[in-house]
Amino acid sequence: MSPSVISAAAEPGLLRRVARSYASRRTVQLLLPFLAASGAALIAAKRWPQAGTALLVLLGLGVIALVVWLVRLWQFRPQPLARRLDREFAELEDSTGLLLRPTSDLNLLEELQQQHVVERLDALTAATPALLPAPWRTSLLLTGLLLVVAGVCWFLPAQTAQPTATVATAPAVPLRFVGKPAPAKAPRIQELKLLVTPPAYTRRAAFAAAQPSFQAPAGSRVRWRVRVSRRASAPVLELGKQRIPLRAVPGDSLAFEAEQIVNSSALYRMRFAGQTSEDYAIEIIPDRAPTLQLVSPKPYTLVEFGQKPQVGVRVTVRDDYGLSRARVVATVAKGEGEAVKFTEVATDLSAQLRGQPTQHQLTYTLQLRQLGLTYGDEVYFYVQAWDNHQQMARTDTYLVQWEDTTVDASGADISLGVNVVPAYFRSQRQVIIDTEKLLSERKELDQSTLASRANEIGHDQKVLRMRYGKFMGEEFDESIGQADAIPEGEKEEHHEGDGHDHGHAHGTPATDANPSSLETTAALMDPYMHKHDDAETADFLEPAVKAKLSVVLSQMWEAELRLRTVRPAEALPYEYKALRLLKEVQQQTRVYVKKAGYTPPPMPEATVRLTGELVGAATPQRRADVAAPASQPAVRAALALLGRLRRGQSAAAADAALLDRAGPVLAQAALQRPGAYLTALRDLRQLSAAMRASQPAPCPECLPVVERALTALLPTPAPAPTPASAPNRLSRRYLQALGQP
Incomplete structure (x- = not known):
């Protein structure tokens, strides 16, 4: 077979493939917006039944038009296709029409051009399968717009078909x-x-x-x-x-x-x-808001180790006319201390309220891992619901916590004793109280218990002494509170182990006539060193206060010495002296600052003191007796008129205005309680109309009905004291007999 015969056989199939590719893409572009429009129409017909017939008719016409369009699109029309290919691609040299003519009708030049077009069209089809352009932008935009319309129709409140009754x-x-x-x-x-x-x-x-x-x-x-x-x-x-x-x-x-x-x-x-x-x-x-009742879980839920990290939520929702939307809002708390981060996640539950029921039980599962929780994190959640009138209600906030398995929960510390009694704030006054208590209980204690308690009080005295010693620049235990001199009465009581230096008693000389080179170096560096334990340079206290505070430390040292040596009675005077000096130091260090403000002029005491003159001394008072306004004056006037009518007295036509003024008050009460006041309001209007026409009352039984209704509108009177009844003759004689000797 010659090449010309092969090309002539391939030409119709090549154009048909191009037409089929273009028709398939155009079909998809037409179906996408049509399906979106059909969904919006069906949703709108379900939501608004009164417009359902018109929407269904439009949808049927749209189906017919789509079918006609697709039939025409899939019809193979080679001549328009060839002309469009010539316009779109210059490589075909306006010769695509040659593919539609049989080879036997072509001359040699046309046959060569036909083969050239077939080769170019094969190359274009291989390079670009979608040879003819089909714009997708318009189709996608229209589809998105119709989907938005469908979503709006879905969330708008539904409307039932109006009844045919008129x-x-x-x-x-x-x-x-x-x-x-x-x-x-x-x-x-x-x-x-x-x-x-x-x-x-x-x-x-x-x-x-x-x-x-x-x-x-x-x-x-x-x-x-x-x-x-x-x-x-x-x-x-x-x-x-x-x-x-x-x-x-x-x-x-x-x-x-x-x-x-x-x-x-x-x-x-x-x-x-x-x-x-x-x-x-x-x-x-009135249309009430939805009511929500959380069935599960409990207000606080702990997901322990080994349990599934999920919590089921069940909420019963009720409304008067129907529920439209619902959602659960979860707030995730991650981290500890100041590094806590909060994330809010809202999940829509409206799909469970299809048909807008008046009562429904919503179910949801909190997946802790999907919410981003880990061990030790917490999630707070609540449920919201909307009715058809867009009134919203919500539940309380509930807490779910995932147990932190990294916390040491051993029971070793459970057996340890816990001192629930608060420790004393040790002060000099408390040391005195403890010492006096020890002295009062001394006869009932054995020697070891007495020594132990005295040593504990001595330790408290030491801690207090060191605390006050820091104000003097003393930073070491060896230098805090050492007395410069020992009282004469205590020299004979020193012994070994009492904490004092008795090196000379063991043959050690008290002084060294030849100081070592280390002491010489220290003496040379002394002017250039900052001494923390030097009481003279380590603070900014006044000299008088510093001297008194130094004596306080000395007294505390002496009290501690006697407490350590189990002599609490001898330590008590030193403790009292230290307390007295401390109070003097506190008073001495206080600073008085005069407040700035109004300074009144001095009183002339020589002329007004002890004279007994009170003119102008009393506080001026403005007092006026104002009568309280009468409550419900129109109702009281109408009651007075009804009382006259019930007693048989006549009333003028002008008196009907009294009943008319009480009518609005009774009408307002009838709005709140129609069953109690509406009948009385009708009777009041009848009485007013009859009185205005100078006619007798149309219904005598209306008077007590109206009177009871108006009386019920008056406020409850305040209780008034009632005078005691006078004693009778027998009571007076009894009282007289009691008074006789």
Whole structure:
């Protein structure tokens, strides 16, 4: 077979491979945003069922358009493909169309050019498998945007489909009017219908109220529709302090309606053609935040050695209308002392709340190793939850600690004795107390115990002496507190082992007439040396204080000597003298600094002292007797009027204003407790209307009901002292008999 025949057979397959590669890449680019859009549409249809039909229709149209586009894309159209290859690659020399013609129709020059194009196209395909460019940037950006939209739809609160019931199909509720009944031909309200639509996040269906007073979730949309007997002025809805005129219903000349979103409890009534209805209550049910109860673990959990480094968490979550989100927040504490580092890790648990249940038990496992904990580290965690109205609640903070196995927990130190009695702060006064206590118990102690306790007190005296000796520049035990002279009464008591130098008693001369070269060197260096143990140069105390402190050290030395030699009674005078001198040193070293401030002028004592004159000496006082304001004056005035009416007295039409002023106070109480005060409020309005029209009370039994309700609004009076009852005749005689001798 000739080369021309081979190239002619390979040409259609070569172009088909290029077309198939381009079509596959374009298919992926189209499917990615389409799948993201389909997911967003399905999530939105599930969250908002009322828009589900439209979204599904759009999704079906999108599928049809995608199928048509893919069919056209995968159709092999060689001529447009050849023209595009010529535009994209100059190496083909605008000759790609020759590949579509059979070789028998080509002349020699065209046949050579066809073979040249086949070779160039083979080389381009080998170098770049994706020969025709297909931009990915637009497809990826559109896919990311649609995924974000899908995520937003997933986390937004769901909304149930609205019911088909309307206010037109709601049953009529009874409506009563106060005052004189309207004439038969006068316009009046024939019926009232109420439709309550709870907020979308509650996922509650709209309902028709069966009574004029009803309950509704907070944020509900309430629609009032009234039908009148004949056309007149528009009815007016009085909702709390608002006056809302009802608007006419299109297509029905005798129907009027009003719509209002109610967020708090309120009273309402209707006014039409001079008639006023009774007050009715709307009790709002507030949306409470979620409640969380941590079932496990305990507030403090220790993961001991050998246990798995994980802790299970179980939390029971409840809400009124549904839960939307939850997460667990863990704070990891690593390190010891000042090198502690804290890291916060939040884990989303919203996937467990699909369908937005009103009650669910969340489960989670704290993996200590994944959180970065090691032995001795701690993790603090709490759980948060959000409801459909984005109200948040959280649990208390719980602690999990991983036991540190490097700590020496041997029981050897458990058996060691622990001195729980605090050690005395040894002072000169405490040394005296211990010495006097030893003397009082001396007869009950044996000689060894007495010597041991005396030696311990002597040791305390030594420690105290060394402490005060540092103030004198004495740093060594041998030079602290040595007395310059020994009292005459103590010379005969020196003996060997008493701590004094008795070298001359053993034949050693007291002085050396020929000093050694070492002493000569020391004498030469003496002016140039800093002597820490020189009491004259080691401190900055005044000479008088230094001399007195030196005597204190001498007295302590003598007291220690007698305590060491088991003579506590002889040591006591030296201890007292040392204490007295120490107090004098403390007083002598104190510094008085006068405070800067106001210096009053000197008092003229010669003229005012002991004269008994008190004019102007008393502190001026401003005093005024102000009567306490009466609480609830409107209620008290209304109660006084009701008392007169109950006793059969007549009242003028102007007295109705007293009842009207007490009406707002009673209405405010009816908002809080409709069952206790709403009936009394209606009776009060009837009494006021009858009194204003100079008519008798329409219901005599209303008077005690209104009176009890107004009396309950008054504050509890303060208890007043009651006078004791006078003794009777028998008691007086008994008291007289007791007083007789």
